[in-house]
Amino acid sequence: MLSPKSLIILLICIIIILGIYIYRTPPIAPSYRSLTSSSKTCLESYDRHIFHKISFHSSMVHVTGPVMINYWIQNKTGxxxxxxxxxTWAPLGVYxxxxxxxVTNFAANTLWExxxxxNSDFVWKNHSKGKQYVRDAVDLKGxxxxxxxxxxxxxxxxxxxxxxxxxxxxxxxLKPNGVLLIILPLKTVTFDHKRDVVRLEHLIEDYQKQTTEADLSHLDEILRLHDLGIDQAAGNLEAFKARSLKNLENRGLHQHVYDQELLYYMFMCLNLDVxxxxxxxxxxLIIGQKR
Structure with a gap:
């Protein structure tokens, strides 16, 4: 029979082993599979009635507990x-x-950098982590x-x-089985809270029409509904409009508003396993795995 001291040591060992297992195990299982095993996306032939046979439910979204993503990042190349x-990523220990x-940014000088x-070094806390590129997010040439x-x-x-x-x-x-991790603003607590979530069909149409980053078709909506009381850095309406008209240069506009349901169907459309x-x-936050 084990002594009380031995039982305590055994209990501590079990807790440590469980902690390591939880830390190194994917945060959710099973994944939600995309509609088809083919490489074809819904961008080529979107049919709402067929596509939405896989239903989104709010219970798929975790709203409690810690954010644990190291399983997808640890000792890997990103x-x-x-x-x-x-x-966001820094407090989660990604770097x-x-x-x-x-890393890449769309220009050498932006509102944020x-x-x-x-092709210079990307340095984080005095250590080189990789390369710094200047590329547009829609064209990662090279x-x-x-x-x-x-x-x-x-x-x-x-x-x-x-x-x-x-x-x-x-x-x-991304490599096959690589993962895409995306963070977007939560509409209800940001300056977009008065705007509607964009429809999936609209985003598909933007793709099919080859909409460019010079597009300002949402500007009137943004100027009308953007909450400048929350976004004080944007200044008054006149200053915000002047900046927004130069959006191709500064990319400050939130072109569209998203929620978890929309993100789910976007990932399904692209054959990513959520x-x-x-x-x-x-x-x-949404994480999807490439097939």
Missing amino acids: FELGGPSHF EAALRLD SNLKD IPSEFYDFVLASHVLEHIANPFKALLEWIRI KLQKIWDNNN
């Missing part, structure tokens, strides 16, 4: 759009966990196909006029 992200991480140099284990984008997709074009480019650089949907603070 690529980030719009990085580094000091308020320390990744073996290598290349300045003096970036293409970035090799099927090279990365994971791709990150935090508060990027909402700034893009043709999101499906961007997503296809991000998927292109691994996790999570809401925390003012963020929507």
